[in-house]
Amino acid sequence: xxxxTDEQLAEWLAGESGEETRTHLRNCASCNAxxxxxxxxxxxxxxxxxxxxxxxxxxxxxxxxxxxxxLVWHRxxxxxxxxxxxxxxxxxxxxxxxxxxxxITRPVANSQPNPQPNTQSGDQMSDxxxxxxxxxxLSRDVPQALAPVSxxxxxxxxxxxxxxxxxxxxx
Amino acid sequence: MEETLTVxxxxxxxWSAAEFDDLVREHQARIYRxxxxxxxxxxxxxxxxxxxxxxxxxxxxxxxxxxxVQTWLVRIALNLARDYQRNRRHGFWRRLLGGNEKExxxxxxxxxxxxxxxDRALLAREQLQRTMKAVKTLSPQQQxxxxxxxxxxxxxEDIAEAMGVEIGTVKSHLSRAVNALRQQKDTL
Numbered sequence: 001x002x003x004x005t006d007e008q009l010a011e012w013l014a015g016e017s018g019e020e021t022r023t024h025l026r027n028c029a030s031c032n033a034x035x036x037x038x039x040x041x042x043x044x045x046x047x048x049x050x051x052x053x054x055x056x057x058x059x060x061x062x063x064x065x066x067x068x069x070x071l072v073w074h075r076x077x078x079x080x081x082x083x084x085x086x087x088x089x090x091x092x093x094x095x096x097x098x099x100x101x102x103x104i105t106r107p108v109a110n111s112q113p114n115p116q117p118n119t120q121s122g123d124q125m126s127d128x129x130x131x132x133x134x135x136x137x138l139s140r141d142v143p144q145a146l147a148p149v150s151x152x153x154x155x156x157x158x159x160x161x162x163x164x165x166x167x168x169x170x171x
Numbered sequence: 172m173e174e175t176l177t178v179x180x181x182x183x184x185x186w187s188a189a190e191f192d193d194l195v196r197e198h199q200a201r202i203y204r205x206x207x208x209x210x211x212x213x214x215x216x217x218x219x220x221x222x223x224x225x226x227x228x229x230x231x232x233x234x235x236x237x238x239x240v241q242t243w244l245v246r247i248a249l250n251l252a253r254d255y256q257r258n259r260r261h262g263f264w265r266r267l268l269g270g271n272e273k274e275x276x277x278x279x280x281x282x283x284x285x286x287x288x289x290d291r292a293l294l295a296r297e298q299l300q301r302t303m304k305a306v307k308t309l310s311p312q313q314q315x316x317x318x319x320x321x322x323x324x325x326x327x328e329d330i331a332e333a334m335g336v337e338i339g340t341v342k343s344h345l346s347r348a349v350n351a352l353r354q355q356k357d358t359l
């Protein structure tokens with residue numbers, strides 16, 4: 001008697017055997033024992049893997065995994081990273097930018113301003129005078145930082161003379 | 172163990188987030204199991220399970236319903252597992268250092284669980300080890316077919332669809348698995 005081939009046995013194990021195979025298994029004790037033993041082994045193997053996988057799954061996989069929420073968080077993280085990158089770039093650009101050297105400031109003419117201006121004295125500057133004074137101030141030649149020392153000295157003396165003059169006039 | 176499929180009604184734009192969460196709950200265990208069998212790595216299986224559902228969620232609008240949801244998810248999972256195995260640089264060392272021990276542990280634990288009596292435990296252990304050895308001799312694709320059929324109890328057509336092969340190929344992989352089981356029996 002011809003025994004079952006691998007294909008026939010595989011079909012029987014997969015539950016897709018034909019009538020011929022089933023008849024043979026009913027009549028052939030050897031094939032029947034082999035098929036049953038094989039099915040038992042496969043079942044045992046499946047159960048083993050299922051149980052192990054279930055154990056691993058309970059330890060590894062969160063029960064409330066929601067792809068929608070995960071994706072939102074994922075996108076938020078990317079947006080956050082993008083904002084951070086922009087901020088860092090802006091800061092680096094600002095740090096790399098050449099800054100202008102501050103100009104020499106001259107001392108304030110009257111260091112003690114009158115907290116209560118005397119409006120009745122009559123020596124209050126008009127708006128036009130004030131504007132002109134400011135214009136004069138702004139348009140005055142101020143030596144640059146890299147100007148020769150003699151120019152700076154001259155400018156300093158001039159400023160000192162103006163200051164003393166203004167002090168005297170205010171008295 | 173056939174899991175019931177309650178596929179939510181799909182609108183034109185695919186599933187809503189809430190509907191998809193239900194889908195995840197329904198198929199999560201199966202997808203994890205498939206990936207775990209493919210990779211035998213707890214962490215990687217968990218990561219890829221999440222990746223699988225994320226990928227499915229992103230592409231949910233493109234799902235046309237030609238195959239079942241289950242087949243669609245299995246196909247995504249198998250592709251992810253294949254990519255992972257391809258990219259895994261230290262796979263050889265991992266297998267060399269820890270893989271065999273894990274298999275042996277698994278065989279012992281499970282055989283003892285399945286058959287409490289000493290004589291039956293011994294028999295069960297031998298049977299399980301024989302099957303494991305036989306499965307290990309199969310090619311990765313043959314192993315996948317074996318697992319999908321006997322562990323997940325997927326129909327042969329669905330296996331072919333998920334793996335992107337002809338049904339004849341699936342059958343020949345299964346018969347190769349049976350041949351390997353027979354050879355293991357002869358060697359013991």
